[in-house]
Amino acid sequence: MSLYQRKDSSYWWIKLTVMGRTVQSSTGTTERLKAQEYHDRLKVQLWEEVRLGRKPRRSWQDSAGRWLVETSEKATHREDKVKLRWLHLYLGDLMLDEITLDVIDRIRTAKLKEKATKPTVNRYLALIRSILIRARDEWEWIDKVPKVRLFKEAAGRERSLTKEQAQRLLDELPEHQRDVVLFALFTGLRQGNVLKLEWAQVNLELRHAHVLGTQSKNRRPIAVPLNERALEVLARQGGKHPVRVFTYAGKPLQSANTKAWRAALKRAGIEDFRWHDLRHTWATWQRQAGTPTYELQRLGGWRTGAMVERYAHLAPDHLANAAARLDAVTVGYVPATER
Numbered sequence: 001m002s003l004y005q006r007k008d009s010s011y012w013w014i015k016l017t018v019m020g021r022t023v024q025s026s027t028g029t030t031e032r033l034k035a036q037e038y039h040d041r042l043k044v045q046l047w048e049e050v051r052l053g054r055k056p057r058r059s060w061q062d063s064a065g066r067w068l069v070e071t072s073e074k075a076t077h078r079e080d081k082v083k084l085r086w087l088h089l090y091l092g093d094l095m096l097d098e099i100t101l102d103v104i105d106r107i108r109t110a111k112l113k114e115k116a117t118k119p120t121v122n123r124y125l126a127l128i129r130s131i132l133i134r135a136r137d138e139w140e141w142i143d144k145v146p147k148v149r150l151f152k153e154a155a156g157r158e159r160s161l162t163k164e165q166a167q168r169l170l171d172e173l174p175e176h177q178r179d180v181v182l183f184a185l186f187t188g189l190r191q192g193n194v195l196k197l198e199w200a201q202v203n204l205e206l207r208h209a210h211v212l213g214t215q216s217k218n219r220r221p222i223a224v225p226l227n228e229r230a231l232e233v234l235a236r237q238g239g240k241h242p243v244r245v246f247t248y249a250g251k252p253l254q255s256a257n258t259k260a261w262r263a264a265l266k267r268a269g270i271e272d273f274r275w276h277d278l279r280h281t282w283a284t285w286q287r288q289a290g291t292p293t294y295e296l297q298r299l300g301g302w303r304t305g306a307m308v309e310r311y312a313h314l315a316p317d318h319l320a321n322a323a324a325r326l327d328a329v330t331v332g333y334v335p336a337t338e339r
Contacts, residue, residue: 003027003039014039018046058141060091060099066139067131075217083127091128096135101146104128118151125150160281165270172264176248179233180256181278183246186230188282188300190217191275195253197245207231211301222301283308 002016012035015024023046027035045057064084071077090107091099104125111121129148135141161169166185170178184194193211202209204226211222226234237245244252256275265273279300286296297308 016043057095060094063131063135083124096142104148119153122150158280159277160284168268169270172267174260179236180246183230183233184278185282186227187224188279191256198243216301218303
C-alpha cells in the first residue's frame with residue numbers, strides 16, 4: 001500500500017514507485033485526508049519529473065544547507081548562519097519556486113519593523129538573491145529568479161581623525177590601549193588582526209609582519225611592512241606574553257571597543273568615531289602623504305582598487321604633480337594683442 005502508518009510514528013507515510021523511481025517518506029501529518037492529498041500531489045510530481053523530464057522541486061532549506069557547505073570559507077560565514085536562522089521563519093516551509101516578490105516584500109517589511117537600517121535589510125535581501133541565483137545558474141534547480149531590489153545606500157563611511165585629534169585621543173587612553181591604537185594607526189590593520197596578532201607573525205629583523213589568509217577579510221594573506229613607530233610599539237610588548245603581542249595584565253586582549261575606549265573618546269571631544277575608523281584614518285594619512293592608489297591597495301589588503309578610490313581626493317598635491325607634466329607642451333594659440 002502506498003499510504004500507510006508505522007508503529008513508531010503518528011504520521012502517515014508514503015511509498016511511491018514511478019517508472020523505476022521510488023520515494024519513501026513521511027507526509028508530516030496525522031490526518032488521513034491531508035496525507036492522501038500530499039500523496040496524490042507527489043505522485044503527479046514524480047510522474048512529471050521522470051516522464052516529462054521536469055526538474056524536481058527543491059526547498060529553501062535544501063538551498064540554505066548547500067549554500068552554507070559551499071561557502072564555509074567566507075569571512076561572513078557566521079553572519080550568514082545568523083541571517084538564515086532568521087529567514088527560516090519566512091522561507092523555511094517554502095519550495096524555491098514559491099519564493100516570489102510578494103514573499104520577499106514581506107521579509108523586507110518584517111525586517112524594517114524590527115527597526116533594522118536599510119543597509120542591514122539589504123544584507124538579508126542580498127543573501128536571498130545570491131542563494132537563488134546560485135540555485136539557478138550553478139545547481140540548475142530552478143529556471144528563474146525574482147528580481148530582488150535593494151535599497152539605495154549612502155556612500156561608504158570616510159570618518160577619520162586629524163593628527164591633533166589622534167594625539168588628544170592617545171593622551172586619554174590607558175597605556176595598553178594606547179599602543180594598540182598606535183599600531184593600528186601605523187599599519188592600517190583591522191581590529192581583529194591587531195588584537196589577535198601573534199609573535200609568530202612578526203619578523204623584527206626584516207621589519208615585517210603578516211596576516212594569514214584565513215584571518216583576512218578577503219581571504220588573502222596581507223604583508224605588513226613595519227615603520228619605526230610600529231616597531232617601537234612592538235618593542236614595548238616584548239616579553240609580556242609568549243604567543244600574543246597585545247595583552248593586559250598578562251592576558252591577551254579580547255576587545256578594543258571597551259568602556260575605557262568610549263570614555264577616552266568622550267574626554268578627547270571626539271564624536272561619531274568607531275574603532276574601525278582608525279583604518280580610515282591610516283588610509284587618509286597615507287594618501288595625504290602621497291601614497292599612490294596601487295600601493296595603498298596592497299598595503300591595506302584590499303582586493304580591488306575600488307575601495308581605495310574613496311581616498312583619491314585626499315592627495316591633491318600628488319595629482320597636481322601629474323597634471324604639471326604637460327606644462328612643457330606648446331600646442332595652442334597665441335592671444336591676439338591690441339594694435
